[in-house]
Amino acid sequence: MNILERIDRRILYLVLLLAVAYPLLRPFGLSVKPGPDSKQVFRVIDELPRGSVVMVSFDYDPAAAPELDPMAVALVRLLFSKDLRIITFSQPGWELGAGQADRILRQVAVEKGKEYGTDWVNLGWRAGQSAVILPAMSEDLRRPMNGVDMYGQPLVNLKLMDQIRKLSDLQLIVGIWSGTPGFQEYISFVYEPLKIPLVGGTTAIGLPVAKPYMKAGQLAGILGGMRGAADIEVLADQPGRALTVMDAQSLGLLVILGFLVLGNIGYLVTRWRGGVKG
């Protein structure tokens, strides 16, 4: 077997680590050209009238946060920049998503001068199944939440909730999804019965599964992983962490490609030598 075919995995790990770490410390500032899917997400948000109320569903936990937090921050920044108001929620199974929402909304609300209760509300998370919770929220938003927000404040005391009684009062749902439950639950239990437009983003690995739903028109737009977040930062003209990380992702993927090429050269050489001997 050729040496190129059996490079020690520790060497591969080290090279990959260096390739990812170096651009994080010294970014190259590569230019990002947004793709058509990201432009579609931006267009849907951009066309909403000022003051519209949007639900942002934080359906991920800290495991996916390194990939999805930049997307969540970019989307929340964009929504607040357009003077849209936000209600956050996490589907059953994503109890830690409510914590992600709390952290990100607090950070961006301070940046944009937005106030809790007027410009944004965190509904938190409820135990159960999306098949039960989402249809119940379609009838009455307060009942499945037991009438309180994530912090135990009565929803009747929050000004934003005066206008929002049920899901159909929302103008858009934006999801940040990293698995199940995710966009499929929103399509089945919210989009299909109520036809509320649905956009969002997934981890890069979730993008191929989301594509058929976008082609069918059930998802109005979808972002994939860090690249999707970087695209939104470019379109919104609000550079953030995703654009910095794109350099690291670029170099990391090129290293993987390089190892693929080396492995295959080694494989071809071995086969050729075997053929000569045979």
Next chain:
Amino acid sequence: MQWRKKLPILITLAAGIFVVVSRFVKIEPLPTLSGTLDEWFLVSAAFAFVIGMANLTRLHLLKVRSRGKDWPYSLVLLVCLYGYLTLGLTVSVQGPAYEWVYRNILGALQGAMFSLLAFFTASAAYRAFRIRSAEATVLMITAAVVMVGNIPLGESIAGGNIPGLAQWILDVPNTAGARGILLGAAVGALATSVRILLGLERAHLGGPGA
């Protein structure tokens, strides 16, 4: 003892058919009763957490007491479980201590675990993507095109053609394949649901021979 087997199946059948019918027939009292059933479910689901926590505590306490295999991990689990619970109840989820633990311990640990996937994926790709056959060659070229098409450096090197090709691969062959899988899974889920409602599938009831 026949009723012990039949009663859960009858409850599943009655509740299942009721919920399915109430989705399509919006005549009172079906919607109201369906809403009540939903509330019962939410209460049960919340209570299941308490039962789960009690069971977890019992199992790991027994392990710690008997000094079973890897018992220190059980101790860590119990300390984390009750420590974080106490923190949440005393300083609230808005407290700085709760936030600190969430961000610097839970977030860092889970993020690190997930990040390891990048290294495992790279290693697996290096060992598996060999052009041994025509199919393997197509797979490798497709993977390479999609990777290059999704990174700015790739765009700079390869120009606009590779991103366009990557987008086409995702939009057309990928969508076609994913649709086939999704439709197959949906038909399978439907068949399993009918089997559960009819009592032919009993795994959800638990126990031997369920």
